[in-house]
Amino acid sequence: MKTLVIFYSLEGNTRFISEIVAKELQADIIELKTVKSFPSTGIKKFVWGGKSVVLKERPELKNKNIDLSDYENIIIGTPIWAGTYAAPFNTFFKQYKFSGKKVAFFACHAGGGTEKCFKMFKKSLPDNTFVGEIDFIDPLKKDKKENNSKAINWAKSLTFD
Numbered sequence: 769m770k771t772l773v774i775f776y777s778l779e780g781n782t783r784f785i786s787e788i789v790a791k792e793l794q795a796d797i798i799e800l801k802t803v804k805s806f807p808s809t810g811i812k813k814f815v816w817g818g819k820s821v822v823l824k825e826r827p828e829l830k831n832k833n834i835d836l837s838d839y840e841n842i843i844i845g846t847p848i849w850a851g852t853y854a855a856p857f858n859t860f861f862k863q864y865k866f867s868g869k870k871v872a873f874f875a876c877h878a879g880g881g882t883e884k885c886f887k888m889f890k891k892s893l894p895d896n897t898f899v900g901e902i903d904f905i906d907p908l909k910k911d912k913k914e915n916n917s918k919a920i921n922w923a924k925s926l927t928f929d
């Protein structure tokens with residue numbers, strides 16, 4: 769049974785957790801990257817990222833022809849943008865339809881939006897089985913060590929059978 773961790777990260781927090789989870793589960797890992805980078809500093813990052821979510825934009829992905837057929841289990845990681853998942857996942861969900869997988873999510877955020885984000889994930893992924901969800905508050909900036917353990921424990925708790 770193969771597991772894939774697929775994530776997008778603008779500032780590194782989601783990448784940090786993704787790498788821990790993938791290592792713990794000996795999973796493959798794919799980072800979604802956009803052709804045109806989002807600004808990652810200052811007010812611009814909120815303006816451009818926020819706009820992309822509000823306008824439901826689908827930024828073009830550098831990743832081409834991702835083959836999900838090998839994976840029974842998929843773990844998705846995102847930063848929360850304007851209360852939901854980051855816009856590159858709009859593109860991903862449009863391009864890659866999958867069903868019958870076991871899916872877990874995690875989100876990194878600065879304090880809010882998790883509930884809506886997970887609801888949106890579930891809505892975007894019909895006909896899959898959801899096996900876990902968890903959130904982390906800016907894990908690179910705050911309590912890095914504790915978040916490292918939290919990610920490992922969560923990965924261990926996921927039951928894909």
Ligand SMILES: Cc1cc2nc3c(=O)[nH]c(=O)nc-3n(C[C@H](O)[C@H](O)[C@H](O)COP(=O)(O)O)c2cc1C
Nearest residue numbers: 777778779780781782817847848850851878879880
């Ligand atoms: C465009 C944008 C919108 C954001 N919106 C939210 C939000 O609605 N709620 C929240 O708690 N954090 C929000 N944040 C903060 C990020 O979710 C948070 O810092 C996260 O840990 C960043 O993950 P990353 O380093 O993987 O990009 C936002 C950040 C950006 C850039």
